[in-house]
Amino acid sequence: MENFTYVDVFSTKGVEYIVVIVFLILIVWYWNFIRDKEL
């Protein structure tokens, strides 16, 4: 392919921040969920 494609990396930054924050919130719940029946 010889076309030059331009992807605007800043256009998705808002969504990416939300994904990371959701991950950080969910990982706490997820860790407790996996351990739940062990307790």
Added chain:
Amino acid sequence: MMKNDLAIPSGRNELGEAINEFIPFFLQELKPKGKIFTPFNVISGAIILVGAILIAFRLFKGLGAATHLSQDFPWGVWIGFDVMTGVAFAGGAYTLTFAVYILGVDKYHPIIRATVLNGFLAYVFYAGALLLDLGRPWNVINPIIGNDFGVSSVLFLVAWHFLLYMLAQFIEFSPVIAEWGGWPKLRKVLSSLTVGAVIFGITLSTLHQSGLGALFLMARDKIHPLWYTEFIPLLFFVSSIFAGLSLVIIEGSISHKVFSDQIPEEHHAGEKEIILGLGKGCAIVMFAYLFIKLLVFVHGHQWKFIATPMGGWFLTEIGGFVVLPLIMYVNGVRNKQVSLVRMASILTALGIVLNRLNICIIAFKWNAPVRYFPSWIEIEITLAVIFLEIWVFRWVVNRMPVMRKPPEWATNDH
């Protein structure tokens, strides 16, 4: 087992005596143990024998005669499966040694020797399989000795790391060899090197696992956008963690049955907790991996390609071989169902194979009019390498204290 008080010979005569004692011992150990003509031995032996002949054919006649590789598809199943997938599966060694020796999670100590042995053999055999893929195999030494180091290529890093990591793993495993030979003083010296070798090995692994992914960074226009990302190295590294742990579950389950007579009773009893613990590790890392994949998907504007045939294939890889085994791992760990965790590990391993083959072969020049498919010779040699590795693993486990307890005089825990 040979008993030898002269653990480290101090003079030429003592060295000569030690060698004279070791040679007959080693020749005795070379003899097969157990039944020879079992179905597994017959089938795998035939494959290995044919593989050896085909390897000679490839070396004498060249790549063109033995493979379907071409200028358009220079990397095939030997790189895509043997090297990329095999090295990912060997990631269990650095992950588990980190858990046992650095974090002090002694629960996994019973399986650490087998895991390190597997990792060492994987690198030896798959780096060896890499030799077959080189047009001029004798040039493999160039990154090490000079004669054009090739420092502008990621392969320079990969070559050095493979060599150093094999050395580190050999040092980690060497106390077992000293126990086998009955050399207590040597064992003590080698054991003192273990933690250093583990730290060195983990450091190396983080970079060469991602380095294998970095090999594809310059193939931006050749790999389908759903698989190409500047974060391939990160994805390769993270996926090597759960790939390795999944293979430890698979290999451990098989070894537990095959070598059950060697395993002490307390290790039998602890097997379930070990597998559930490994499953939990996989579940956590795969959860993080899924979010990284989602970030990459958003960052690279990849949603444009989902409604295409390759998009369907991408969803198959992620949905069927990442999300599904993740759910199985979570359910298996929460409900303490070892069989569910084992099934999840098999699906995960298949997912890693699929991911590596996708990047290397299937999604590589996906729209080319003539595609690559491995020749029967490539497939046969790949199987021969795998079976030969299993034979060597079995040879070592049947003779050295890998599964069974070390001798009484081996007092420390390594």
